[in-house]
Amino acid sequence: MTNGKRERSQRTRAAILQAARERFAADGFERTTIRAVAADAEIDPSMVMRYFGSKRGLFAAAADFDLALPDLSRVPSDELGAAVVDHFLTRWEGEPTDDSLRVLLASAATNAAAAAQMQEIFRAQLAPVVAAAGPHDPPTAATRAGLVATQMLGLALCRYVLRLSPVVDLDRDAVVHWLGPVIQRYLTEPSG
Amino acid sequence: MTNGKRERSQRTRAAILQAARERFAADGFERTTIRAVAADAEIDPSMVMRYFGSKRGLFAAAADFDLALPDLSRVPSDELGAAVVDHFLTRWEGEPTDDSLRVLLASAATNAAAAAQMQEIFRAQLAPVVAAAGPHDPPTAATRAGLVATQMLGLALCRYVLRLSPVVDLDRDAVVHWLGPVIQRYLTEPSG
DNA sequence: CGCCCAAGTCAACAGCTGTTGGCTAATCTC
DNA sequence: GAGATTAGCCAACAGCTGTTGACTTGGGCG
Structure with a gap:
């Protein structure tokens, strides 16, 4: 053959x-x-x-995967939030679909090793990009990244895992419209 | 005896x-x-x-539990977000601790019955309160409740299940400071 | 006291799990 | 072509799982 x-x-x-x-x-x-x-x-x-x-x-x-986050320092600072939300939606709903995030989400809740892997991915991939995008304020960069994680993972949880119908029914534009300003604030708002 | x-x-x-x-x-x-x-x-x-x-x-x-949400129609409309965030933190971190939410969160990811139970709890408990609190705009009430769920469940996921350190390290006031305005927006912002 | 019912124990079942070692057969190397 | 290498299959193991039924014990009550 x-x-x-x-x-x-x-x-x-x-x-x-x-x-x-x-x-x-x-x-x-x-x-x-x-x-x-x-x-x-x-x-x-x-x-x-x-x-x-x-x-x-x-x-x-x-479960080994790459968030493939773009370089946010090239995005206009008032479009950061929308860019991040849009990127995640593309990553999760585009073609070809990559199930890795769902793999981790579905397993991390009950498996310590999976939770550790999730921590590592966000520490190594999300945190640096957030640090580069926001105000040059190292101590708060990790906090900002964590806050972004709460909203984006919460979206993934409700939309793909729990399948809460009002969240599933939102179309792409609506998600960007609602979450964009939230992420924008987490990335750029002074820590006061 | x-x-x-x-x-x-x-x-x-x-x-x-x-x-x-x-x-x-x-x-x-x-x-x-x-x-x-x-x-x-x-x-x-x-x-x-x-x-x-x-x-x-x-x-x-x-896993059968009560969110015990207060009547938001009695809260000043500009303090809604902070009140909701504060309430959830009290519910999850107060004494006596109630593990029910963590029970559901840890199980709903891999168990259809648990996911259904979670859907039911948010439909029956969160949605009506949100509807009573926000603008009298029934079609968007479910959407607003869903958005609140994405942020609050995302917080619970990162803070209690994944234990992402920047999120765990936030104290109560910091959580309210960061998430309060987000929930406020989800509850009251015109849907435009 | 003496009956009765319910709390609690014990042992076992049938099924499924991750993992292992021995086997066959097809491919690669010389 | 001969021999090594390796993909692939089969059968079995030891352990754990939810669940069941028969049995023992002791309090409730007439």
Whole structure:
């Protein structure tokens, strides 16, 4: 066949990872079973162990993602809030859909390792961008990043996980209209 | 002994419920085992079944709670936001501590029944209060309630579940200072 | 006292879990 | 082509899970 051994290996590895992302996002860490992931990927459960070592290893691989935040120092300072909200919506609802955030959100609530991973992502990815965007006031930068996290993760929680209908029904423009000024304030308002 | 039979029954029932609340809040629905709850309550696992029928029944009893929202129509309209934020903080951090919200938050992410229960609580308890507090504009009342939920549940998620350090480090006054105006806006800003 | 009901215990069930080791067969390397 | 390497499958393990039923104990009440 045209399939080399290496190519075949990479393909099944990718299939496992995709199935794992969907399962973890839908069911969380505990309820996701290796057997179910393997069934979705149409391979044997033992293959998951071969490729990822353990369930934790599989989760770490599935939940490792990049917020891909843009450089906010190039955005006009009065459009920062709208830009951030718009970026997150694109990240979560664009094509191709990346379930990683939902994976973490659904698992971090009940799994210490997942919570730690979430902390690390926001510390390493969100905090520096916020620091670069806002007033040059290092002590408050971490606080500002934390506040942004409360609103954006709260949105993700209500919209994608809890599926509260008034929040699900908001269209993109409405979300930007309502949350944009909030994020703007968290980023730029003097700490008083 | 001084213990009547009825009194003893009520006491063990309460002990089971308290142990269940702590376990569910700490570990979520899936990782909480009936055996662990029974051990905490110092009784036999089968007693849990006797009193609550099933694990789901136990969860429903542990997660059934009252937001105890005050009547916002008596609060000066420019203090609405601060009053709401302050109320939630008191509810979550006051004495005696009520773990119910954490129970739901930790479980709703991975359990459809818990998510439904969360939806119901916000529909039945938060939405009407928001409707009574804001402008008399029924179509937007549900939206306003949803927006309030995104910010307040996001706060709870980051502060109590994920334990993001910048959010945990905020004291009460700082939380009110930052979130108060946000909630105020969600409650009263014209929908334009 | 003597009956009765309910609180509580004990042991077991059937099922599912993550994980392991041995096996086959197909591919790569020389 | 011979031999090593590796993807993949199968069967099994030890442990834990929610749940059940039979059994024992002790208070409530006539």
